[in-house]
Amino acid sequence: MKMLLDGQWVDSDDKIKVLDPYDNSVVDTIPSATAADVETALAAATRGFEITKRMTVYERAQILSKAAGIIADRLEEFAVVIAREASKTINEARKETSRCINTLTCSAEEAKRILGETIPFDSFPGGEMRRGYYYRFPIGVVLAITPFNDPLNLVAHKLGPAIAAGNSVILKPATVTPLSAIKLVEALVEAGLPPEAIQLITGIGSVIGDPLVSDERVRMVSFTGGVEAGKHIASVAGIKKIGMELGSNSPVIVWQDADLDLAVESCVSGSFWAAGQNCIGVQRLLIHRDIYDEFKKRFVARTKQYKIGDKLKEDTDMGPMITETEAERVERWVNEAVEKGATLLTGGKREGALYEPTVLENVPPEATIHHEEVFGPTVNLYPIDELDKAIKEANSLPYGLLAAIFTNNVEVAFKAAYDLDCGGVMINDSTDYRLDSMPFGGVKYSGLGREGLKFSLQEMTEPKVICFNLPGI
Secondary structure (H helix, E strand, C coil): CCEEECCEEECCCCEEEEECCCCCCEEEEEECCCHHHHHHHHHHHHHHHHHHCCCCHHHHHHHHHHHHHHHHHCHHHHHHHHHHHCCCCHHHHHHHHHHHHHHHHHHHHHHCCCCCEEECHHHCCCCCCEEEEEEEEECCEEEEECCCCCCCHHHHHHHHHHHHHCCEEEEECCCCCCHHHHHHHHHHHHCCCCHHHEEECCCCHHHHHHHHHHCCCEEEEEEECCHHHHHHHHHHCCCCEEEEECCCCEEEEECCCCCHHHHHHHHHHHHHHHHHCCCCCEEEEEEEHHHHHHHHHHHHHHHHCCCECCCCCCCCCECCCCCHHHHHHHHHHHHHHHHCCCEEEECCCEECCEECCEEEECCCCCCHHHHCCCCCCEEEEEEECCHHHHHHHHCCCCEECEEEEECCCHHHHHHHHHHCCCCEEEECCCCCCCCCCCCECCEECCEECCECHHHHHHHCEEEEEEEEECCCC
């Protein structure tokens, strides 16, 4: 596959292989961009903004709607690409493709809702003769840097609002999963997006990342990825907008009156979806001591039913991690926890990039798998007695993306909802729930700003005040 630079699909002699993590077979190759390609992308995006900022709302909305239709017509094709290049099973990939269609459709709708307001300038003495308003205008070139775990829909979450707002975009997809992002850009261009409006550059982040992030022609960096990469981006970006979603260590409280069938099923899925490589995946389960043993028994039994293996088989529940190196890292973290006193209830075995769904208890606070984001198919169980202590424990780490609680007590639910320090609280659901139109983001090390289509549009536009001094009125 090729890059899209300055309106042309271009290749290079230097190639990067895109491998299927299940068997390491080559899915395709992509160009490895150079410093010259970076300059081409930056210059072209700057010129492209002169086109996009003059496109009508109708034109932008039509392009996004048509692109959604193109993907809907080719849903299975997109799903297979996701399942081949990434960790998701074919069923998980179909769901991601459906969400991408919804993301683009909602972006088209939100393009028509970029509203301003009249301003009462006469609310203060001296403004009696003034009338005016503000409107929102596109900020310019948006640099979108996307991760491997949702290689299609998280790209759509950046491109959809950026295009809806009238910005031009430079897209740098994850090096290990660029193919579905390329197909998305192809669909947008086929739908009528001027090729100059979007630059798609592929390559090694350590080579092309800093020149893109630090360039003053880029007016916003929208990044989804790890905390350390986020810190680095913040240190080199300069004066521009930064939106970041940096991950989490998601806590779920299971209170003594919880519906156990619902809690177990939701939390097993929330722990092992996409092989646990999910920023809102369940990592810490804080379970009331009165139901701890029963919950543990059911949770472990359900986990043991998971079938792992070939992602393209319809009955596979979980595929491999994105690379064998990542699976080895999770293996080390689990082994470290066990050496420090944790109890392995199920799982803990690795074969290549496949790592079994793993459940731990008695995990000590000093274990890496307790206090860092595991981003793998493991979950820790902890007994709790008091709600205040459970909330304190949930808030104890430097992350705060989503949290959750299972309870039938409305007072308990409201207390948790308001006291949990995070960007969103799911009640009677695991943390692994996201509606693409809701504000999405976190506090502390979980990020800056909010995604979610209406809220991304706010981030990707700026208000401009228009004030008339009309002495004759």
